[in-house]
Amino acid sequence: MFENLKPSKPDPILAIMGLYREDKRADKMDFGVGVFKDLSGNTPVPKAVKEAERRLLEQQTSKAYVGMAGDLAYNEAIKRLTLAEAAPGDRCVSLQTPGGSGSIRLLGEVIQGSAPSAQVWLPTPTWPNHGPTLSAAGLTMASYPYFDFASQSLLKAQMFDTLAKVPAGDIVLLHGCCHNPTGADLDMADWQRLTDMALSQGFVPFVDIAYQGFGQGLEEDAAGLRYMASRVPEMLISASCSKNFGLYRDRIGAAIMIGKSAEATQAMRGALLARTRLSVSMPPAHGAEVVREILNDPALEQGWRAEVDAMRRQIQSARQSLADQMRSLSNSDRFDFIAQQRGMFSTLGLSDAQVERLRDDFAIYVVGGGRMNLAGLRPDQAAPLARGLLAVMED
Ligand SMILES: Cc1ncc(COP(=O)(O)O)c(C=O)c1O
Incomplete structure (x- = not known):
């Protein structure tokens, strides 16, 4: 067979x-x-992770299922870390996923379930798994110029020219910071221009942030995506805790979606949960508990921030x-x-x-x-x- x-x-x-x-x-x-x-x-x-794990080991009395939405306190904490004040209240849902990769796949499936003909525009070059993961979710890829190796510079004019043609309802994937593999990031003026384009053209930004804290700082690295998140009607964010929490093998990330209204966002939440149910059923608990412990304890969080610095x-x-x-x-x-x-x-x-x-x-x-x-x-x-x-x- x-x-x-x-x-x-x-x-x-x-x-x-x-x-x-x-x-x-x-x-x-x-x-x-x-x-x-x-x-x-x-x-x-990281020391903060070790300390959180020590506490979990002492406190944990059960390994019963956590539920499809995973750790609710983690879901809130990771939203705060990524979006801070820019999270648009009841128009934003955040769900624990197995790593950033799990989030990209899950978001891809949710896009596919709602808008199967939406194309996803990827920068050239990009992380080599973006295309295959989103294609495996049933989506079609397109590309926009991003970086020229010979001159080691961003191809801004070509990027904006190409993105100016992206139709309403397509998805534009952006790296939140520390672009993999080039190390060349967008500046605030670029984020502002892309936000205006998303607003006027109606495409949906999809920001992958896998290295928050490794570029200029935990807050600085999220400034562009936060600017965008507080202005556009719809947006997707994939966050990974692999690098900044050193939790690679524990597979912890988050799928964050911003919807046009509270109602639309509830429907997004439902779609995220339904797709989770059909793949892993429930996300793994350990990494989420560690991150939750750290981000919900000011002293532990301060220590972790110093370690990221x-x-x-x-x-x-x-x-x-x-x-x-x-x-x-x-x-x-x-x-x-x-x-x-x-x-x-x-x-x-x-x-x-x-x-x-x-x-x-x-x-x-x-x-x-x-x-x-x-x-x-x-x-x-x-x-x-x-x-x-x-x-x-x-x-
Ligand atoms: C740009 C980018 N996105 C997402 C990921 C996924 O990370 P993980 O699934 O290990 O959390 C990586 C990992 O290398 C990456 O470089």
């Missing part, structure tokens, strides 16, 4: 991780995998040290963008051959197009990384 199944294509990032593990060179460096790493190469569990500072200083090395070794300022971009990723626009040469000749592991996760770059690695990059780029 299953003879028609085709072998699935190996995930390129997992394949690179395998090669890295087998590499015997002592000076090998991994910039491929998309998780935060501290300077010893570990992906830490420290992660961001580490990323920023890694970026600065690589940019400094590139400047002094290349005798030019053309790599200064590395320090200006935000979040864990920059992508140099390398060919497959250059990526392979980096790996073979310099034991430097990056993924497709030369996407580098700079979070775990140690100060002593900045010079050898810069030397390798310049060698493969200048040949």
Whole structure:
């Protein structure tokens, strides 16, 4: 019965991780995998998470089902963290999901259930799972220009020209902050212009925010989407707690929807719950409980915010040290963008051959197009990384 199944294509990032593990060179460096790493190469569990888990372990008396809507206090807390005062009261619903990925899929299914012919406009480039996940929900993708690797700059004119043609009822996907894979973000003027376009053209913004706190700060990183959320009639937001709470494997995120009216929003809530029922039935509890504990205890929240600030500072200083090395070794300022971009990723626009040469000749592991996760770059690695990059780029 299953003879028609085709072998699935190996995930390129997992394949690179395998090669890295087998590499015997002592000076090998991994910039491929998309998780935060501290300077010893570990992906830490934040102290606030450990403390919340300790409390949960003591308090938990049952593992009975939590219900389709998950943890109601979490649903409110994550809405507050993402939208703060911009959450439009009874026009906003927030529902716990298994990771940001679970949220994207769930929101895709809700769109499909209501407007199956709506196209989703994705930036080029974007996180490689956006298209496949939303297509699996039955939607059709379109694309708009976003970033040019050669000049390492946003293609704003082309982006706005293309988006000006998006019809009413289509969806425009935007990265809330720390664009993956380019590290190049929209500024407030762009968010304002996109808000005006959504209002006049009638398209629906869908903001994916997976790195809140890793760019400029927890509040700053959400400023653009908050501006938009307080003005547009309808909007979708997918939030992930994987990176900023370090809860990757616990799979916790949220699907947030803004509706035209309280009634319409109730219908959205119903659709979110019905779709959840048909897939996972009920979301997993642990990650939501941890985040709820942290965000509902001012002391714990303050400690967590300081930990996010420290992660961001580490990323920023890694970026600065690589940019400094590139400047002094290349005798030019053309790599200064590395320090200006935000979040864990920059992508140099390398060919497959250059990526392979980096790996073979310099034991430097990056993924497709030369996407580098700079979070775990140690100060002593900045010079050898810069030397390798310049060698493969200048040949
Ligand atoms: C842009 C973007 N969105 C969503 C996700 C999903 O994150 P998760 O499902 O692990 O919470 C990621 C993860 O890498 C991402 O980079």
